[in-house]
Amino acid sequence: MxxxxxxxxxxxxxxxxxxxxxxxxxxxxxxxxxxxxxxxxxxxxxxxxxxxxxxxxxxxxxxxxxxxxxxxxxxxxxxxYLSIRTHYDRYVVAMYAGELALRFTREHDPDPEIFSLLAWTMQELTEERDPLAVAAFFHLRLLGAAGYEPQLARCGLCNAPVENGRDFALHVGRGTLVCARCLNEQREAVLPFSMQTLKFLQHAQHADLKNLTRLRLSRNNALEALRILHRYTQHLLQHDIHAWSQVRKLAGAQTPDSPSA
The missing domain is CATH 2.40.50.140 (Nucleic acid-binding proteins)
Structure with a gap:
């Protein structure tokens, strides 16, 4: 052969x-x-x-x-990518990215976009980037490449566009936004998040990889984005990501997740 x-x-x-x-x-x-x-x-x-x-x-x-x-x-x-193995926070995020890649890909089903995303992530983790921000970038873009991109442009129920001054949450089951007006009618799991985090996720969904790190994301907003993406991923996979607990500890987030976290 x-x-x-x-x-x-x-x-x-x-x-x-x-x-x-x-x-x-x-x-x-x-x-x-x-x-x-x-x-x-x-x-x-x-x-x-x-x-x-x-x-x-x-x-x-x-x-x-x-x-x-x-x-x-x-x-x-x-x-x-030697510095990944010499910096604990970078190593934890690399583990998280690797586990997500294992979960969202199939054997013998190539996607150059996913390979490029993995290579970009490992390279960024060797730079002076916040590992939590890199994790948020990777998680969001992997969901898109795998066909599970959350819809973040408007309310998935009434079609209201995203505007400053309005509250939105992510509907876990639908993978869409829910506005404040429709939120009161929901009994299913929803994840409220700040407008700053929402705007970041919107821009990060479709930016070129080479321009992603130009988007500024505070550590708190990175953790908020990751919590939302993690809960959405739990729903999709119907089981947890083992490395998540270590990712949360990087930001000192020791408390259990909740629907509003």
Whole structure:
């Protein structure tokens, strides 16, 4: 079977037996794929210091047979994003992004937009950016790429546009805004949030990645945005994101989430 070449960002690594490692990575032309690096735990050349979570690699591989694992033959390190592993807050957000990517992607379903978003996120985490703001950017844009973009332009019930001076909340079940007038009629879960956070999310949804960090977001607004996106994601997935508790602790948010949080 002929070999293939691709780039990929490692999302997860685990040991397999005494000598091998199982890796899951996201590639722009393969999507999310899982493979085995034989002898990686003993390697002193081919894989040494390369198979680390969140690293960007150039790889040579042998395709999987049926539903099996692909075989990782060689790997060249393109970017280790080293400062992610030396700064706890950056590492936590990288874990959060990686877990979300695992949840919202499927095996062998490539999307170059998601790969670019992952690469952008890892690069931004090596810069002097607020990790919580990077997490909010990533979470929002991943939802859009996966087909679950929340509708934030107007009330999803009465079609009223977003205007300053009016209160809005996110309807978790619909993934749309609900204005103050319609809010009183709702018995389902809604998440109120500030106009500042709403405006940020609106602009961040469709801005070019290279311009995203020009949007200014306070730490409080970043946490508010993340809480809303997290609750919406809980509804979509019907289970929690394990790294969320650590993300919240980065901002000192120790109290349990609630529908109004």
């Amino acid at each position: 002929s070999s293939g070449r691709t780039r990929g960002i490692i999302l997860h690594v685990s040991d397999h037996g005494e000598a091998d490692k199982i890796i899951t990575l996201y590639s722009p032309d393969l999507g999310r794929v899982t493979g085995i690096a034989k002898g990686a735990k003993r390697s002193k050349k081919r894989f040494v210091n390369k198979l680390e979570e969140f690293s960007l690699l150039q790889i040579i591989y042998r395709p999987a047979r049926g539903d099996g694992l692909f075989i990782l033959s060689e790997a060249d390190l393109e970017n280790a």
